């Protein structure tokens with residue numbers, strides 16, 4: 001990876017074009033600080049400049065927006081080798097100017113993957129690959145009160161630096177100009193649950209399977225389909241998610257006319273330098289209507305054997321997975337509570353030091369799917385889901401996130417999410433089934449898990 005000192009994009013472009021001998025292309029990446037800008041205004045202004053990606057962290061003042069696509073790393077293969085190799089090659093050949101040693105700046109890829117590439121893909125997810133990462137043409141990063149704009153251009157030997165620069169400047173101006181009006185949000189006109197009774201029967205089937213000692217935990221998800229009052233404005237939906245789900249990651253991945261969007265509380269992995277953070281999240285209770293009731297639910301959740309067992313499957317699996325690539329693994333003995341707007345979860349943070357030679361790709365591959373979204377044991381529970389679940393999860397329940405050229409990155413598990421397609425939307429929610437799960441209670445739990453998305457679409 002060649003780090004150049006020139007801080008003028010034009011001379012970088014000229015030099016890159018001049019040095020290209022063959023038919024190859026080169027990435028030129030230039031990062032600068034810019035004045036404060038509302039990320040959602042930037043997102044809105046980008047509407048006509050290609051697919052957009054939005055990511056806001058659950059705990060830090062950290063938001064990234066990607067606009068357009070300079071390069072796609074996409075594959076229908078299920079392992080991460082192709083993506084990792086391609087990403088490494090891209091970085092080795094890139095010319096990068098980034099004077100800020102801040103995670104999330106410089107060359108960055110944003111993307112996600114399918115929950116289970118072995119499950120047949122339906123038309124619903126036709127625009128999303130089994131693994132798809134975008135290196136955007138423009139990236140806005142808002143990090144701890146600072147604003148960084150990165151421009152990434154792909155040049156070939158026939159390009160003209162001045163011409164490229166004029167085009168980039170015009171787009172940049174469009175992105176940074178104030179938007180005239182903020183779009184209005186939609187509301188739900190009609191709502192269809194996909195086979196709820198059959199889903200409850202599948203829950204029963206899962207508990208039978210568990211009682212036969214075939215498996216210990218199986219996570220089952222279901223879908224609701226919405227008809228919206230008009231084509232949804234992704235900016236408007238994001239604005240409401242950001243406001244209503246302060247303790248969650250808010251994400252949106254556009255592909256053509258579709259957008260996978262949500263607000264998930266579940267971190268899969270965060271890597272900064274060699275410090276790794278993961279989260280075990282499983283076990284659910286509603287929020288109380290009064291402080292007293294809320295405390296009661298919290299206490300019951302912390303002491304409920306079924307929920308503790310469901311949670312512990314995740315803790316044990318993540319611990320084991322970490323042992324492959326990490327040292328200094330620190331896991332609290334007992335879970336804590338993570339309170340969200342609509343419900344609360346048992347929560348155990350996992351901290352560790354990533355050993356040298358391992359990357360975020362290795363960790364994702366080992367962790368996904370954790371028993372919070374798949375089950376225990378992994379292969380048997382996945383086989384059950386593949387066979388009996390009447391839906392195409394697509395990217396729901398899978399890792400989504402970002403990584404940068406300094407090997408930092410963060411991925412969340414894409415739950416509390418939905419796929420918006422114009423004036424239609426599919427929302428997804430699931431829950432962990434264990435020995436004594438009751439189909440009606442699990443059904444009720446999934447109804448609460450639909451709420452974060454359903455409410456921002458004006459459905460409640």
Ligand SMILES: C=C(O[C@@H]1C=C(C(=O)O)C=C[C@H]1O)C(=O)O
Pocket residue numbers: 219221266281282283284345372373415416428429430431432433449
């Ligand atoms: C599967 C979902 O959530 C997962 C399942 C949970 C549970 O069963 O208690 C809790 C948090 C998540 O790990 C979902 O929201 O769709």
